[in-house]
Amino acid sequence: MSESTLFLRKATGLVRSWSVFDAFIYAFFSINLVTLGFYIISQMWYLDGGLIPTMIVSGIIIAAEVVVYAGLIAVMPRAGGDYVWQSRILGGGVGFVLAVTGWWFILWLWTPLYADMLRHIFFVPLLGILGLKDAALWFAWQPSAWFLVCVLMCAFVTIIIAMGMKTYATVQKFCFWVGNAGLLVCILFLLFNNHEAFKAGLEANATKLFGAASGVYDATIAAGQAAGNVAQLSGGSLIAIFLAMPYIVFFNLWPNWGATLYGEVKGADDFKRNFAGMAWALGVTTVLGVVFFLLVNKTIGWDFFSNANAAYWSYRWGYTPDTPPPLNVWPYPAMLAMFLTTNPLLQFVVILAMSMWFFGWAGTIFLSSTRVIFAAAFDRLLPEAVASIEPRTRTPIWALVLMVVPGLIVSALFVWDIFGFKSLTLASTLVIAVTYLGSTIAAILLPYIKKDLYEASPIAKYKIAGIPLITVAGVIFLAFLVFLLYEWLIDPGNLYGISYRNTSSVIFMGAMYLLAIIIYVAAKFYRKSQGVDLDKVYKEIPVE
Amino acid sequence: MPILPDAQDESRRIATTAADRGITLRLLGPLAIRLHSPSATHRSLTRPYADLDFILADKRAHRAEALLAEMEYEPNKTFNLLNGNHRLLFYDEANARQVDIFVGGFHMCHRLPISEARLKVEPLTLPLAELLLTKMQIVQLNEKDMRDLCALLIDHPFGEGDAETFNLDYMAKLCAEDWGLWKTVTLSAQRVRDFCDAYDLEPEHKLTIIERLAVLRTALDEAPKGLKWKARDKIGERMQWYELPEEVQRG
Numbered sequence: 018m019s020e021s022t023l024f025l026r027k028a029t030g031l032v033r034s035w036s037v038f039d040a041f042i043y044a045f046f047s048i049n050l051v052t053l054g055f056y057i058i059s060q061m062w063y064l065d066g067g068l069i070p071t072m073i074v075s076g077i078i079i080a081a082e083v084v085v086y087a088g089l090i091a092v093m094p095r096a097g098g099d100y101v102w103q104s105r106i107l108g109g110g111v112g113f114v115l116a117v118t119g120w121w122f123i124l125w126l127w128t129p130l131y132a133d134m135l136r137h138i139f140f141v142p143l144l145g146i147l148g149l150k151d152a153a154l155w156f157a158w159q160p161s162a163w164f165l166v167c168v169l170m171c172a173f174v175t176i177i178i179a180m181g182m183k184t185y186a187t188v189q190k191f192c193f194w195v196g197n198a199g200l201l202v203c204i205l206f207l208l209f210n211n212h213e214a215f216k217a218g219l220e221a222n223a224t225k226l227f228g229a230a231s232g233v234y235d236a237t238i239a240a241g242q243a244a245g246n247v248a249q250l251s252g253g254s255l256i257a258i259f260l261a262m263p264y265i266v267f268f269n270l271w272p273n274w275g276a277t278l279y280g281e282v283k284g285a286d287d288f289k290r291n292f293a294g295m296a297w298a299l300g301v302t303t304v305l306g307v308v309f310f311l312l313v314n315k316t317i318g319w320d321f322f323s324n325a326n327a328a329y330w331s332y333r334w335g336y337t338p339d340t341p342p343p344l345n346v347w348p349y350p351a352m353l354a355m356f357l358t359t360n361p362l363l364q365f366v367v368i369l370a371m372s373m374w375f376f377g378w379a380g381t382i383f384l385s386s387t388r389v390i391f392a393a394a395f396d397r398l399l400p401e402a403v404a405s406i407e408p409r410t411r412t413p414i415w416a417l418v419l420m421v422v423p424g425l426i427v428s429a430l431f432v433w434d435i436f437g438f439k440s441l442t443l444a445s446t447l448v449i450a451v452t453y454l455g456s457t458i459a460a461i462l463l464p465y466i467k468k469d470l471y472e473a474s475p476i477a478k479y480k481i482a483g484i485p486l487i488t489v490a491g492v493i494f495l496a497f498l499v500f501l502l503y504e505w506l507i508d509p510g511n512l513y514g515i516s517y518r519n520t521s522s523v524i525f526m527g528a529m530y531l532l533a534i535i536i537y538v539a540a541k542f543y544r545k546s547q548g549v550d551l552d553k554v555y556k557e558i559p560v561e
Numbered sequence: 562m563p564i565l566p567d568a569q570d571e572s573r574r575i576a577t578t579a580a581d582r583g584i585t586l587r588l589l590g591p592l593a594i595r596l597h598s599p600s601a602t603h604r605s606l607t608r609p610y611a612d613l614d615f616i617l618a619d620k621r622a623h624r625a626e627a628l629l630a631e632m633e634y635e636p637n638k639t640f641n642l643l644n645g646n647h648r649l650l651f652y653d654e655a656n657a658r659q660v661d662i663f664v665g666g667f668h669m670c671h672r673l674p675i676s677e678a679r680l681k682v683e684p685l686t687l688p689l690a691e692l693l694l695t696k697m698q699i700v701q702l703n704e705k706d707m708r709d710l711c712a713l714l715i716d717h718p719f720g721e722g723d724a725e726t727f728n729l730d731y732m733a734k735l736c737a738e739d740w741g742l743w744k745t746v747t748l749s750a751q752r753v754r755d756f757c758d759a760y761d762l763e764p765e766h767k768l769t770i771i772e773r774l775a776v777l778r779t780a781l782d783e784a785p786k787g788l789k790w791k792a793r794d795k796i797g798e799r800m801q802w803y804e805l806p807e808e809v810q811r812g
Contacts, residue, residue, distance in 0.1 A: 030806030031648060032668050096643055181646040281643055283807065388643075395639055404642060408623030411646050560639055 034182035035282045037290050040275050042186075042193045044298035047274030047381050050306050051200065051374035052134045055350055057267040058310075060442075062246045062327035064512065066261030067253040069307050075262050075269055076303040078497045082453070083299060084490035085460045086273035087291035092463065092474040094285035095559050097392025098277035098385075099456045104396070106459040106466055109541075109555040113398055114533040119452025120277065120389040121420070122529040124382055126445045128424035129431035131382050132167040137347040139372040140166065142355075145226035145346070146365045153227060157346045160432045167428040170379060171421045177380045178387065179412035182281050185380060192377025199370025200305075203354040207312035210357045215317050218356040219344075222364075227346050234321065236343035241324020243340065244331035248323040250314050263504045263513050267446045270453075272299045274381055277388040288476045309350070317353050325353075334439075387416040396554050398540045437521035444515045444522050447505045448529065454498045461491035470558075564633055564653050568592055568610040571653075575613065575660070576685050578632065584624050585680045586662070589695055590614035593686035594709045597725075601712040605760040608705045613660045616687060618677040620665035622649055634660055667691070670803040671698040671742045673735065682723045689717055690728040694735065697749040698742060700803045710753050711760060714770045719777055732777070733784035740793035741802035743781060750774045 035043075048054075058068060095101045099120060104112025136156045144153035156162045177185060216234050223229035230236070253261070272295040279285040313322055325348035331337045346352075351371045355364045391413070394404035407414045430438040464471040464485040471477055471485070479486035508516035515522040541551050565571040572592050579586035588596070592610050595601045601608075617625050622645055630636055634651035641649050649662040667673040673694055675687070682688040687695070696702075696710050720726040736743035757770050786794075793802075 030669070030808050031644065032804050032806050034644070034647070096639070182643075183647070283804070391639070391642060404638070406642060406645070408626070409621055411623075413642075560637065 033281055033283045035186055037294050039186040040282045041294040041298055042189050043275040044272045044295045046378035047271040048269045048302045049374055049378045050302055052378055053268040054306060056134050057264055059326040060330055061261060061264045062248045062323055064261045065247040065249055065253050066257035067249045067251040068310060069251045070258050071261040071265050072303055072306050074258055075265050076299055079269060079299060081490040081493040083272055083292060083295040085457055085494050086276050087288050088476045088487035089460055090276060090279045090291045091286050091288040091476050094279045096280035096388040099452055100389045100392050101559055102459050103455045104555050106463055109551055110537055111455060113537045115452045115455035116389050117533045118529045119449040120386050123445055123448035124386050125424040125427040127382055128167055129428040130445060132170045135170055135375055136163060136166045138349055138375055141346050142349060142352045142368045146361050150228055163432045174379050174383050175417050178384050179410050189377045192373035195370050196373035196377060199367050202367050203351050204312060206354045206357045207316045210316050212316055212318050214357055221359055222356040223344055229345055233343045237328055238321060238324045240328035240340055240343055244327040244337055246324050246327035250319045263501050274385055277385040286475055313350055383420045386420055387413050390416040397544055397549060440514045440519055441522055441525060443513050444526055448526060450498055450501055457491050457495045460487050464488055566656055572613050579628055582628060585677060586615050586617055586625060587680050588686045589616050591709055593692055594713055596686055598712040598716040600715040605762055606708040606712045608708050616663040616675055618675050618680050622664040625662060667695055669806050670700045670745060688723045690732045693727055697746045700745055702752055707756055711757055711770060714773050715766045719773060729780045733780045736781050737784040737786050740790045744802050750778055
């Protein structure tokens with residue numbers, strides 16, 4: 018260290034709660050291979066775009082998103098992220114409506130999805146290993162069990178958020194290392210075993226743990242083929258690969274998920290550090306996904322794996338209601354890998370370790386959202402009470418109530434498939450993509466609309482052919498988002514189930530945007546009656 | 562009672578009002594040093610006192626938060642909401658002052674454990690050992706920090722216990738548990754030695770500072786170190802051993 022560092026410090030400062038590594042783990046967990054990845058990949062059995070090229074190509078395009086968000090964070094590292102950027106660059110109405118729909122309302126729909134993943138990677142395999150077959154199958158198939166998991170998950174998330182950012186980071190770090198250790202064991206099992214060993218392990222374990230009939234391997238392949246499985250590990254035309262992307266982005270569109278938290282991350286005005294945190298998360302996850310599924314192909318066999326997915330989902334979605342999947346639980350890849358041993362203790366420990374991928378990630382469902390709610394409340398668009406905390410535990414009680422209660426209501430609709438909610442899985446991604454669209458447009462325009470702010474920022478020096486890097490990356494990501502939205506909403510191939518043809522989807526999403534508009538208009542008039550001009554609020558960058 | 566214009570008087574008022582409510586709130590920073598060190602008024606060591614810095618050992622800060630609001634301080638609501646489990650900020654607009662409260666411990670370039678028991682050593686301020694460490698743990702010392710350190714070192718010896726003395730055993734123990742803290746404290750000691758000539762101090766005061774820093778250095782070097790400390794020592798300066806606090810924009 019140089020001896021000339023005397024007299025440099027300006028004044029009393031703050032050590033922010035999260036390190037860059039904490040932000041990296043948050044980003045890494047936000048594009049969670051084991052939860053989001055395994056879950057959505059298993060649903061892509063009727064798409065013939067190769068999984069590996071789809072992951073790689075989408076990962077490359079999403080790198081543009083990382084540039085956009087790393088830039089926006091560096092310019093305005095504030096709690097509230099998208100809401101703050103959009104409201105300050107595009108205007109309050111757009112900012113509020115797009116941010117609260119994408120960061121608040123649509124998270125209600127994620128509640129049953131998170132819980133669905135939790136039951137399949139935690140309750141079902143662990144109860145099966147413990148010899149509690151009936152309990153395992155109850156969790157696997159009964160809506161009431163699924164709803165119970167929704168409630169338990171909301172309780173867990175509420176507690177972990179109430180513990181504060183530092184404790185959250187500690188828990189997250191623990192889960193990161195333990196979860197990765199579990200994954201490493203699975204990878205080693207897949208690496209050092211062969212397909213015959215898997216077939217024998219499957220027969221032994223599926224029968225013992227879940228009471229599957231003998232001949233489960235061949236029966237699963239037959240059931241998957243009958244369901245119309247066409248999933249490929251590699252290959253596929255460029256069009257097929259792009260048509261798989263509206264699915265795969267359910268998993269990998271979120272390296273920026275911590276964007277709303279960067280007011281609490283050290284050195285958040287450093288573009289390179291922000292970029293590195295998110296880009297490493299994206300890169301490592303993509304490589305990990307490629308390696309893992311190559312090993313799945315080697316030992317489990319892509320043929321078996323994709324057919325198991327097809328047999329499971331076609332039955333669950335009601336396409337083959339008379340043909341229950343021969344492997345009568347969700348084909349969780351880590352569980353299949355641990356079928357390579359019959360040692361229940363080892364199976365239990367590894368599956369428990371793998372569940373840390375869920376528990377280290379679970380808080381992402383509401384944590385980022387609370388910051389958007391706070392930011393909107395500080396702007397006086399929401400009542401001040403919404404940004405209050407329970408003084409003893411420092412729990413943002415009202416923000417969490419606004420997440421959890423509607424989340425459980427939507428969970429009930431989803432779990433019991435009322436109003437066709439079960440078809441809305443990808444709507445969870447669409448609405449957030451619309452929010453990202455708003456931020457991306459804000460990023461493209463930032464150097465031109467907020468010239469002074471941009472010029473004074475650390476990203477002003479990054480240009481490509483004289484055009485600001487954030488604008489160039491923004492245009493690339495914008496094109497990708499427009500493509501995704503077109504496929505989801507118009508869906509010429511009828512592939513994603515949430516297009517204009519799905520009335521439930523249209524009404525659900527429309528209702529959310531309408532609710533946001535009503536809140537905004539009501540708040541604007543109410544504040545006006547109090548003598549507060551919200552337009553003036555949006556001219557100021559919020560304080561830290 | 563309105564906020565007092567004199568920072569020293571006001572800091573006493575806050576600490577005593579808190580004590581009346583059963584809240585152990587102790588002053589640190591330049592005002593605490595001013596209360597302990599007559600030399601802080603020396604012509605070469607005087608400095609402005611813009612902020613009031615307090616520390617609270619209890620992680621549940623809500624009582625202190627309520628007290629400051631009651632005493633007519635304006636809270637930084639956004640900051641306190643997001644950071645309130647380790648830091649609180651309040652403003653006194655009339656006197657252009659800021660009140661900064663560390664919650665549950667001191668954490669800037671390094672962490673200093675602050676227990677309720679240690680907070681009760683002094684009636685108004687942190688104990689002298691911690692006061693000195695809160696300054697010596699700063700990696701990028703500024704001129705005001707240098708003046709504070711000189712004032713403290715001129716007026717107080719190192720020794721046993723805490724009575725107007727730097728508790729040497731306690732300081733050595735903390736530095737023996739944390740290589741990073743040891744490193745920064747020894748670097749700061751070196752800088753104070755190098756730069757105290759820059760101030761128009763009496764020769765005997767300069768000598769006192771240099772002698773006392775030598776006592777500190779010897780104690781830090783001689784304190785028994787654990788395996789963790791020794792392992793970290795092997796890595797040395799190749800890995801960053803401190804954190805750099807960031808500025809908070811008030812808006």
